[in-house]
Amino acid sequence: MSRPRKVTPMQPGRRRTAGPSPRRRLTVVAVLLGLASLGLMARAFDVQVVRKGFYQEQGDARFLREVPIAVSRGTIFDRNGEPLAVSTPMVSITAVPSQVLANDDQLPQLAAALGTQPDQLREYLEQRASREFTYLKRQMSPEDAQAVLSLGIPGINGQREFRRYYPSGEVTAHVLGFTNIDDHGQEGLELAFDDWLSGQPGKKRVIRDNKGHIVEDVEQVREPKPGKNLTLSIDRRIQFLAYSELKAAVEKSEADSGTMVILDVKTGEVLAMVNIPTYNPNAVGSSSASARRNRAVTDVFEPGSTIKPILMAAALSSGKFTPTSPAIDTTGGHWFFGGHDIHDTHDYGVLTPTGVITKSSNVGAAHIAMQLDTELMYNTYRAFGFGNSTQSGFPGEASGRLRIGRDWRPLEKAILGYGYGLNATALQLATAYAALGDGGVLHSPTFIKGGQSEATAVIEPGIAREIVDMMETTTQPGGTAAPWAWIANYSVAAKTGTAHKAQAGGYAKDAYGAAFAGLVPASNPRLAAAVMIDNPRKGSYYGGLASGPVFAKVMDGALRLLDIPPDNIGRWYVGGPMQGKNGLIGNKPPDAPNIEEAPVDRATP
Template identity: 55%
Template sequence: PKLPQSTHLRARGPRVRWRLALVFALLALAGVGLLARAVDLQVVRREFLQQQGDMRFLRELPIPVSRGSIFDRNGEPLAVSTPVDSLWADPPVLLAHADRIPELAKALDVNAAELQRRLEQRSNMEFVYLRRMMDPVAAQAVLALKIPGVNKQREYRRYYPTGDVTAQVLGFTNINDQGQEGLELAYNHWLSGKPGLQRVIRNRLGQIVQSVDLVREPVQGHSLTLSIDRSIQYLAYQYLSEAYIKYHARAASMVIMDARTGGILAMVNLPSFNPNNIAGSTPRDWRNRAVTDVFEPGSVMKAFTLSAALDSGKWTPTSPINTTPGWYMMDGYTIRDVADFGKLDLTSVITKSSNVGASLITATFSEKRLYDMLRGFGFGRSTESGFPGEASGLLPVYTSWRPINRVTISYGYGLNVTALQLAQAYSTLADGGVLHHPTFVKGDDGAPVRVLPEKYAREMIGMLRTVVSPTGTGSAAMIANYTVAGKTGTAHLAGAGGYLKGEYYAVFCGIVPATDPRLVAVVVVRDPKPDHYGGVVSAPVFRRVMEGALRLLDVPPDNVQHWYGQTPLPTAAANAAGGAP
């Protein structure tokens, strides 16, 4: 029989309540789960998740700074940094709009397939350069296309107004504006500055939509003022280049120093290169040969040999010496002059550039005295100029000398020097026997050191004046209305296994005005042809450059009476006593 309706409902009641309870329990459990998840996200993992979000939209970007400029002693720019733009892309964003890649490739003048391949290879990255160091106008034209994922970054490119004229001295920077050669490398820390850092928010296209805060203030690079005189540098480059081309030389260098401070007013090397575009040049071209290349100097060393003789107290400018018959043998080697000069005095040994005379004179005092004198003038050690890669040259310790070593060193063989060392040594004579370490930085004058009594330095200058005279080997260095002291040198070029046949260094070292020295210059030409004598190849370069430099520096003439009155040149003794020219 059927149950009554009321009984049926009572039978279903417990099942309904059980189901409702189950539903409420499930809802409560879900609520607890959601609450736990909320606590996990908002409390437990909040910092991690915030960091992950920031990684997608918050970035710390460097604030580029301009590298410090380099100026010459008169404030003329030698190296400046100009603002440029570099284009970069966010590969995932740009690949998501691959249909725009051909348009971008055309704007950048690159192959579209190659560009897409580069982006795909870096699809797991968020930054890749498209093109660096673009003209800002050209970069803006690309950005105007509004291609997703393409952005710009401000950078700086180094520019050298004087180009190859100052190339080896200044050096150059790399694409990241860091010094690679020359003074750019030596003073990189001073010039570079420190980039700043800012925190920004980017949208999904990689574009900056908000600057959040400044993490680190940018510090601009410091400027550097050199002792170099741009006008004199141009003169040296012009006239040295003419000689370099005329004599088909392999290389050439010229150094000009301020005799009173040691400041380097000009330093030129050939061959040179364009630091604004180093493509096609080689490390050989980048080398500052005046500082890094060593050579046997030849007869220009006689000035220091005879300075040692004067300092010994055994010799005066008029002391006699017999060089007859113009040659002699030593340890199986022949020491010879170009002619039999017969009886000379100390001054004539310099005037005639007598190898026999110089070597016989050194036999009258100890090897240690000669060695100490050469070391005092800076040979065999760094000039402390601070230039990267500077060579110290080679001056063997006197205790290792054989008799033939003393002889050859007396006239410039058996030791190696740089052009800068020669300039420093002649500058020491010019300033009365006081050595000034060469410097490239204006006002960075080091402590002077006396290496020769002033009396002997003045006597040596007087002797050197006879070289730059109508009858001397340096007559081509004579400058109208100015007295000049100097020495010519012609030295064999050494190679593997001995001296190279027919290859020479042509050297001239000069001081002007001789009565009150202001400038010292050294000219070195490697392997000139067909002439190879220092008095023929290098002395005219000295004259032409110094004529212009004296005018630029407004140095008053000191020899007007001689040129217009035709009075005789003073003797070494008269010069030492302060006699007028």
Template identity: 55%
Template sequence: MTPRAKPANLRARLYTVLMVLALASTALVVRAVDLQVVRKDFYQGEGDARYLRDIPVPVSRGTIFDRNGEPLAVSTPVESIWGNPQELLANPDQLPVLANALGVTTADLTERLVQRKDKEFLYLKRPVDPDAARDILALKIPGVASERAFRRYYPSGEILAHALGITNIDDRGQEGLELAFDDWLAGKPGLKRVIRDRLGHVVENVELLQEAQPGRDLILSIDRRIQYLAYRELKAAIIDHHASSGSMVILDVSNGEVLAMVNQPSFNPNSRTAIDPAFRRNRAVTDVVEPGSTMKPFTIAAALESGRWKSDSPIDTTPGTLMLPGGYTISDHRNYGLINVTRVITKSSNVGAAKIASSLSSEHMYDVFHRFGFGEVSGCGFPGESPGFLPISKSWGPVEKATISYGYGLSVTPMQIAQAYAALANGGRLRQPGFVKGAVNPDSAVIDPQIAANVRSMLETVISPEGSGLAAAVPNYRVAGKTGTSRRAIAGGYEKRYVSLFAGMVPASNPRLVGVVVINDPGQGQGAYFGGLVSAPVFSKVMANALRLLDVAPDNVQRWYAGSPDVGHPIGPASEPPAYPADQPNYEEAVP
């Protein structure tokens, strides 16, 4: 007989179930307390780490103005499109749509995302016009967002390209005055903590961690109107004479401020496409040339300072050549015979300059040249400025001393020439060129004021029918200046290609402006190349308009060019420059 089964203990089972439920409930309560109370900060931090972000607060770069308040460089708001590579790769079906909106191929976009697949941030495109950015965000592609940024815009384009320079995609200065004053202009971005949703959109600003400091504005000494005049006339001369490049610098004699600095060829700083590095080079401060006859005034200044020479001291240049040791021959354009020191400048006599230099010590000549700023940077603060080259006096033999006296064997920048001529114009007191309007800029004496005045008077004779610089004349103003023509140096010697120069000051009675024009390779080895024919007319056209814009009073209404410090050539108050015969020898100067 089968024994009877014991009846089930339902009460025990019920207690067991209730105990299990109670334990489970207790565990849930304990876990909840652990999450909500004990470990609240830890889990809150974990959540915030996924949606709480510290993001920079972009600031606008300071605006650059010209001396009259005209904007030369401004920062405009744009957008930067960025994405989360992990989210985007998780939605491959959206990549073709995004690639089309960005203007790239799907393959290129995918490759970039794969390369950064372990990151959560990647710039997809920048800068982007705000309207275009809005269209991209309207696609609502997961992992795509935008942030505010700024882009530099230059209203004057290539007219001021070399002076201002450019910024990079992050709006930081890379060249020119943008680089020189980057700390002043850039400001300091702020930092704020925000909550972002899974699409990267900011849904809440939590706190400001660091306040943004906007960039400060900068007022330059440059006058946009005069800059344009210099740009226009220099470019026209480059085209007319088939030259390869050129530069022009204009200084305010009273304070050393740079009113204009232009170069050709130029470039468009608003374009982000590849630009030839040669076009971006600021030749006015980085490129050096042998100054040719524009150095003769400083040789004469050294001669006058020595006490051995006066402006009317005679010097015999017969027969128009001078033999030096080693068989080196110095030549003039023609035989000027017995002349005085003033006419050495007027006729641009290489023989006369070399004979004067031979009577001076090398140490004295070097000292005078160095005092005028040759052989060292001008101090204008422009990035990449070249100091040029002035060999030490111990290395000068008879040939070196002679050639240096008329501008060979040393190298200078257009800015250095302008600085030196400004010292002559300023009564023998040298100032560092400056680009900031109203900056404190003390001067220092480099030569006796009377010597400077004598040299200025000699330079006036160059702007006459007897001199080589008549084309630099400015109606109703006295002009003092010097032409220069030098061969282009190559390894081992010189080639038959030239550099044309003119440096001058106006009005000569009380100089306000100094201008230097340097044009490289005019005629490309053919045609006119003398400084009096190529560079002097640029000076005349620019200065005529610049003096009018600055409202500088005429000092030569009855005679607009001077033949000598004492004797003028009256041709009437409203006359045009007289026609000058192309075959007139006085337009030329000897080029070794």
């Protein structure tokens, strides 16, 4: 039998303990939170105050940036594949100004490597201290740039770029033009085809360190697209030949300037275009604006007697004239018309239209002009491109000036017959002559090999052939271009032109433009050229004597370089009557001296 358990009664004020009390729990939690807060505050104080510099450097040591990927500009070649403009890799030195200034003791070394003075460099950086990026020197050679980067100065970095180089220098300067520091075209074909040549830079994301150096490529944002190559119609060999002969002629005659354009008659392709003075596109900063001007397309001049073949195109098209009839009476060598004395250098008597071309008679040309319908004469000049842009696409091309025919007054019409009262560029003149050589088909000139050239028939092929035959007499004995424009074993069809230069209030009495334009070989023209020498001061100022030899020497070389077969082997003009394909040129003795046309002053109509 069990024994009963003894129960001890609870004393008053005592409770049974069941576990930790809620109050104690709250106290513990509060203490822990307080300690945690104190720890966070201590950590924040340590990061932001005590070791601020260390963590700032660690933060700056890695940062993400987008940088461009440089692409090379397309190469420009001549028609035979010779490079005329190429892009070479360069390096530009960049800086974070504040970082560079923080290392002031290294500025002298940096300045020496950059080729500048420490004080100038310091001033430059201080002016840009708030920027994160600035160029210190653009487009250094890789070797020179490496000498700068090897100094290891914080904030200094290199950026790859490209710079344009022109192997032919001043010889092709006016055709090609040049690019700026950012490799964009500024003049010439570099400007005209800038979108084609430029390409599109790429873009990538990179991580840079605190010195600005790329430490990791993250991703490519945009793929780079290099520029496209361009093949020109220019023949570098002919270009150099034209440049050499023109330069020699300008220097010999002490002229203000000179220009020459050579075209392929069948296609309108520009084979050469040169100007003197010129400049070095590899050092554009040392040149003047005047030297950089492409006078062949921007400068206009009154063509003088080189317009007479175009007048003959209108005359023969009218049906009133043929190469041999009717006779034009120039007896006395003067025609007083509209209060103005139109005169020749000699009394040529009675001339045929061919004789007017051969002797370059201003009196004869004026008589023919006054017998033509004004609208026909105007439309013919216009059809050959005078007063219009050639549509070559060359930047800054001038259209020239030709007043509307219905506004011509009688004297103006007469003097338009021998090349006053209008103006044109050398490219326009060469284009007009090329149309005569291609059976009356006018091609818009192009600078691209195989480029699409707009072709327009402006006169009948038979008339064009007759005019070329008439022009050939100019280079035969008694003509204004003989013997200076003779080319051994080749026939030449050409026309000289000498005109007083316009000035404020009228025309200069002792300043001339000496022009010469022609076709070779005359029997089947392949090349057309125009030469203009502005204000020759020494020697002759006549077109035949000043510009004719340039034409002959350059075309002689061009014919051989292009392997164009001779059409006049062993044929030399030796006295005897002046019997050409279109009959006797006039009634003057066959041994008459070779006289250039008269550079007659043009009165204001």
